[in-house]
Amino acid sequence: MAHTIVTSTCEGIADCVEACPVACIHPGEGKNQKGTDWFWIDFSTCIDCGICFQVCPVEGAILQEERPDLQRTSS
Numbered sequence: 001m002a003h004t005i006v007t008s009t010c011e012g013i014a015d016c017v018e019a020c021p022v023a024c025i026h027p028g029e030g031k032n033q034k035g036t037d038w039f040w041i042d043f044s045t046c047i048d049c050g051i052c053f054q055v056c057p058v059e060g061a062i063l064q065e066e067r068p069d070l071q072r073t074s075s
């Protein structure tokens with residue numbers, strides 16, 4: 001299992017990116033449905049540590065489960 005960034009909820013603040021110990025959070029192309037930058041988690045690299053979930057200031061942007069249906073990985 002991995003963590004998921006909900007593409008339509010992420011606001012591109014990127015606190016999670018520097019906090020991730022395995023550097024598996026990557027920028028998406030363009031803007032999301034909110035019109036903000038967005039990021040995605042590489043499920044194959046995520047070690048499920050939960051740090052991104054703790055630092056993200058946007059409620060609901062990160063889910064503690066693998067949900068490929070809610071996370072885009074490209075535009």
Ligand code: SF4
Nearest residue numbers: 010011013014016056
């Ligand atoms: S998941 Fe949260 S901390 Fe990471 S970029 Fe999106 S809003 Fe920012």
Ligand code: SF4
Nearest residue numbers: 020046047049050052
């Ligand atoms: S759970 Fe840990 S390893 Fe996975 S994306 Fe979040 S910070 Fe990175």
